């Protein structure tokens with residue numbers, strides 16, 4: 001196969017940041033994706049509908065002229081989010097989901113939830129209105145090993161939550177373990193998951209063998225090969241519960257290549273190409289379109305995109321770095337390496 005045409009994909013988990021960083025990264029997503037669910041972990045976080053709508057305007061203003069990319073906005077859930085804020089979000093028609101960050105779990109999560117039972121009123125409103133709760137699914141207990149935090153989250157947080165709110169739409173974001181893939185596959189239809197390209201392509205050896213490679217460091221952290229295989233099986237299974245979410249998380253080169261480097265992989269510039277690589281390696285490239293372009297809108301109850309993109313088999317080298325905010329550079333995942341598939345028309 002030398003060309004592959006798909007319904008235009010969407011990105012159901014994307015960090016665009018703000019200001020100069022937003023201006024530097026938004027085009028990379030807009031040229032590939034029809035829509036994206038925009039993460040609210042700005043500093044300060046996007047906790048109100050008013051802030052989400054203002055952020056949406058800044059994203060639209062940063063887009064290249066003529067772009068039809070649609071940012072789908074989210075609210076950042078806190079211990080104090082009132083049910084009325086969820087109602088306002090719903091009434092806006094422009095806020096699609098609410099994001100749970102356990103306090104301290106990841107980048108810019110300091111204002112996150114300390115105890116999810118404090119959010120029961122807001123979550124009950126979401127359940128009633130059909131607004132999905134997107135979750136960074138890791139516990140933050142200092143006693144729990146970083147490689148176990150996702151599996152423990154399922155037992156301690158997710159299962160009890162779904163018992164209290166059985167009709168709640170939940171997206172288990174950026175799943176990284178066999179436990180998460182199995183849980184989602186066995187759950188009712190209101191539970192879905194996003195999977196990143198980097199968790200489909202790499203395991204923790206890629207990050208740690210032969211030297212520590214900070215550009216592979218993201219949260220939840222890369223796991224062992226058995227888990228990567230389970231994620232690949234889930235993504236290529238054809239199940240409508242699994243869909244594309246890059247978790248492209250830009251950080252300046254200096255903030256990654258540091259004694260205390262930030263978590264996040266920058267994957268927007270070659271998102272669909274990374275996924276095509278992973279699906280082809282798994283012998284399932286014919287399943288890419290469902291995962292990338294159909295399952296996400298179906299889960300969210302939105303129409304599928306009506307236009308297409310074409311990938312061509314044409315090896316190309318990823319740049320070593322790209323311009324970022326304030327004169328800094330940003331290093332994409334697999335910088336300097338060659339990918340076999342390329343988005344046509346570039």
Ligand SMILES: NC(=O)N[C@@H](CC(=O)O)C(=O)O
Nearest residue numbers: 015106107218219249263264
């Ligand atoms: N994935 C990451 O490693 N980082 C994300 C936050 C997140 O999605 O957890 C970021 O905002 O940098």
Ligand SMILES: [Zn+2]
Nearest residue numbers: 106136219220
């Ligand atoms: Zn996260």
Ligand SMILES: [Zn+2]
Nearest residue numbers: 015039247249
């Ligand atoms: Zn993220």
